[in-house]
Amino acid sequence: MGYAAGVRAYRDAVASLDVGDLTDHYTRGLGWFNEVFGPRVRDTLTALTGGAWDLSGHDLFAAGSDVDLMAHVVESALLHDEPVRVFPGDWYGFRVGSSRPERVVFADDARGALACACIPSVRNGHVTRELADFLHGAERCLLNINLFPTLAPAERRAVAGELAEVLPRSLVSVSFSRGFGLTASQLGVLLAPRAFARLDLDEVGRVDALRREEVSAWLRARGLPVVETGSYYVRSFRVDGDVPAHLAPLARDGVVRLCLKPATVGER
Numbered sequence: 001m002g003y004a005a006g007v008r009a010y011r012d013a014v015a016s017l018d019v020g021d022l023t024d025h026y027t028r029g030l031g032w033f034n035e036v037f038g039p040r041v042r043d044t045l046t047a048l049t050g051g052a053w054d055l056s057g058h059d060l061f062a063a064g065s066d067v068d069l070m071a072h073v074v075e076s077a078l079l080h081d082e083p084v085r086v087f088p089g090d091w092y093g094f095r096v097g098s099s100r101p102e103r104v105v106f107a108d109d110a111r112g113a114l115a116c117a118c119i120p121s122v123r124n125g126h127v128t129r130e131l132a133d134f135l136h137g138a139e140r141c142l143l144n145i146n147l148f149p150t151l152a153p154a155e156r157r158a159v160a161g162e163l164a165e166v167l168p169r170s171l172v173s174v175s176f177s178r179g180f181g182l183t184a185s186q187l188g189v190l191l192a193p194r195a196f197a198r199l200d201l202d203e204v205g206r207v208d209a210l211r212r213e214e215v216s217a218w219l220r221a222r223g224l225p226v227v228e229t230g231s232y233y234v235r236s237f238r239v240d241g242d243v244p245a246h247l248a249p250l251a252r253d254g255v256v257r258l259c260l261k262p263a264t265v266g267e268r
Contacts, residue, residue, distance in 0.1 A: 003181040010187070023261055033062060041174065048149055049160030053167055066144055066175040071097020073142055073171055074116070078103055083113035087134050089123030090116070091144065110138035118144045119159065120151065127159045135163060141170040149179035208232070211262040218260070234259055 038060040063069035094116040095104040115138030176182040215232040
């Protein structure tokens with residue numbers, strides 16, 4: 001389901017992008033994720049529940065999609081021989097990422113198991129007494145918050161209050177696609193091909209040439225070997241003698257690998 005508000009939010013977000021956002025997503029981006037986005041997600045969910053949920057003790061993790069995240073959780077449970085139960089009639093997506101889907105069982109009893117369910121259930125759009133009992137009886141819970149924002153405020157508050165007791169032993173997966181109407185997993189399919197069709201590869205090539213020069217200069221200035229072939233993004237070396245302690249985190253099988261991100265982002 002799409003919303004005009006969602007389109008406006010995406011346009012504003014795209015307009016705020018700069019090259020640094022795409023270059024520094026592992027560093028500056030990770031800081032933004034933990035320091036800005038994380039508190040915003042917690043505050044938003046707390047507001048949606050009418051204050052019934054306290055998520056201050058929950059850590060935040062990112063995944064390509066809610067299915068990716070849940071597949072990792074379910075697979076980890078199965079690897080440790082933990083039973084996995086899905087509420088009858090709920091989302092088949094809890095099974096699709098597993099290497100052993102036959103062990104992800106639809107059942108109404110999750111005692112001693114990892115209980116999986118959407119909130120509200122995609123079985124009928126509600127959190128019924130049966131679903132609540134299923135979650136309360138479980139050892140741990142995997143809750144997919146997908147259609148939850150579409151509930152009326154009073155119903156959201158009542159549902160959140162009913163499930164507050166299971167929250168401390170739950171992993172909460174937030175789907176931006178359904179309840180928030182942001183179709184997150186589909187957006188890449190929509191935007192990436194359009195951007196690709198508009199991408200000026202000649203300009204990209206000119207920037208790569210400048211970055212290649214910058215990397216070579218950086219290596220020379222530090223007395224490191226310069227190899228002009230290959231991608232400037234990765235350079236690796238074998239160290240004579242012991243690997244210095246400050247380089248140890250970069251060493252694998254006796255090879256020190258550098259991933260280089262030159263500062264040049266446009267033509268001089």
